[in-house]
Amino acid sequence: MKTGILYGISVGPGDPELITLKGLRLLQSVPVVAFPAGVRGNRGMAEQIVAQWLNSNQVQLALTFPYVFDDAVLSSAWQVAAEQVWKYLEIGQDVAFACEGDVSFYSTFTYLAQTLQLLHPEVKVQVIPGVCSPMAAAAALGLPLTMRGQRLAVLPAIYTVGELEAVLDWADVVVLLKVSSVYEQVWQVLQRRNLLNRSYVVERATLPNQAIYTNLCDRPNLQLPYFSLLLIQAG
Amino acid sequence: MKTGILYGISVGPGDPELITLKGLRLLQSVPVVAFPAGVRGNRGMAEQIVAQWLNSNQVQLALTFPYVFDDAVLSSAWQVAAEQVWKYLEIGQDVAFACEGDVSFYSTFTYLAQTLQLLHPEVKVQVIPGVCSPMAAAAALGLPLTMRGQRLAVLPAIYTVGELEAVLDWADVVVLLKVSSVYEQVWQVLQRRNLLNRSYVVERATLPNQAIYTNLCDRPNLQLPYFSLLLIQAG
Known part of the structure; x- marks a missing residue:
């Protein structure tokens, strides 16, 4: 039997209308739609984005990816998720994995696809690009x-001030993703370099509760949600 | 009279199906669609991407942006283009400017919008993000x-080898946009650093004539088209 295809569908930053035509067509054409499971009973971001595009005949498969750094725990979770997806692929059903932002850009899909290809080298994967944050x-x-x-x-997040300083010496534009946990340290660096008035924070871009901070001078300790991004015009 | 809105519509990298639902909805809702004019009688990339989505009632406005570095020539072309667009906006018609890739990412739209806002500060601009290369x-x-x-x-293109070397010391992943004019120099750097087997060239991503080179070791002097990108996994 021909095995199914795993589609990595980039569903964009939050506004459901920011999925591509191609992503939507494939999402609606498959019998199984997978996405990262939400935490604490809430629906995950990708699940919320695609909810309105799915029909009741499609299987919805929430896959658990723990928010930890422990490699063994992560690796085990990816294997469980890969086998859940493989169950459908091996009987010839295509699976679309919905992923917030772009599938190639710091995405959960990468680990799922790589684990699946390791366990079942015959698997076919196709990626649909999308709008990144x-x-x-x-x-x-x-x-x-x-x-x-x-x-x-682009830095996924900053752990050392030294690293940010080095990037600011080199780049004209710096984007810090998921900046919430390091915002206060970053603010200190930006103040020292006189960059606060050329720095911008966007929370939950394109969602109804999107928030924008265009003047950071008086905001040394903003409380930000997980999906927050800081843009610095350094050059 | 209420003036029209200028929409910057990101139409994606080439495949017309990679426009977002929002981009397409707005593109089809306006009376006037603008795009960069092609060169030598050919249609421009953005024009080709949107052609199939337009209807015969929409005005198509090709705007000329010369491929030169002379600031005075560029500035004058942006002013002419801005006034062409303004003619419609000032009588209350919305204009959608179609731009290949993403409107915020090294795009012609930026100069048009900035010039227009300088000449007519009351102009309203709205940007729809899209898929970048x-x-x-x-x-x-x-x-x-x-x-x-x-x-x-991400570097728009490399002019000095020293600059590329510095970036390779710092970044894990390096993208060189529009690499065609500097490919041979870049190849020398990659060879010296043993990165040729971790470097990839993509020509005309997502178009029917897309080409991919995954092994650059034997390709010191590839002849590449303008829309070519080099991706280096350096880290």
């Missing part, structure tokens, strides 16, 4: 992210 | 662009 944030701000010869740096 | 290239390659704590650097 830096583009959504720039659009929300009404600013260009990059122009002309500008050099862009 | 690095995401499209990663999807085409079937590779993640970035994972976990990886640091990403």
Whole structure:
């Protein structure tokens, strides 16, 4: 029997209308739609984004990816998820994995696909690109992210001040993803470098509760949600 | 009279199905669709992408943006284009500017919008994010662009070898946009650093004539088209 295809569908930053036509077509064409399970009984972000596009005949498969750094725990979770998906693929059913933002950009889909390809090398994977959060944030701000010869740096989050300093020396535009846990340290660096008035925070870009902070001078300790991004025009 | 809105519509990397639902809805809702004019009688990339989505009642406005570095020439072209767009906005008609890739990412739209806002400060601009070329290239390659704590650097193109060397010292993943004019120099750097087997070229991502080069060791002087991108997994 022909095995099914695993589609990695980028569903965009939050607004359900920011999925691509191709992503939506494939999402609606498969019998099984998978997504990361939410935490504490809440629906996950990708699940919320695609909810309105699914029909009642589609199997919905919530896969658990724990928010931990322990490699053994993570690896075990990816294996369980991969086998859950494989159950459908091996009987010839296509599975669409819905992933917030873009599937290739710091995404859970990568680990799922890599684990599945390791366990079942015959698996076919196809990826549909989408809108990533830096583009959504720039659009929300009404600013260009990059122009002309500008050099862009993206950091998933900052752990050392030294690392941020090095990036600010080199790049014209710096994006810090998921900045909430390190915001106070970052603010200190930006103040020292006189960059607070050229820095912007976007919370939950494109969602109804989106929030924007365009002047950070008086905000040394913003309390930010997980999906927050800081954009610095350093150059 | 209420003036019209200028929409910056990101139409994605090439495949017309990679526009977002929101981008398409707005594109089809306006009386006037603008885009960069093609060169030498050919249709421009954005024009080709949106052609199938337009209807015959919509005005199509090709705006000329010369491919030069001369600031005076560019500035004058942006002013002419801005006034062409303003003619419609000032009589209350909305204009959608179609832009390949993402509107905030090294885009012609930025100069048009900034010039228009300078000439007519009352103008309203709204930007719809889209799929940018690095995401499209990663999807085409079937590779993640970035994972976990990886640091990403994007350069519009390389002019000095020293600059590329500095970026390779710092970033885990490096994307070189529009690499065609500097490919041979870049290849030398990658060879010296033993990175050729972790580097990938994608030409015209997502278009029917897309081409991928996954092994650059024997390709010191690839002849590449303008829309070519090089992805380096350096980390």
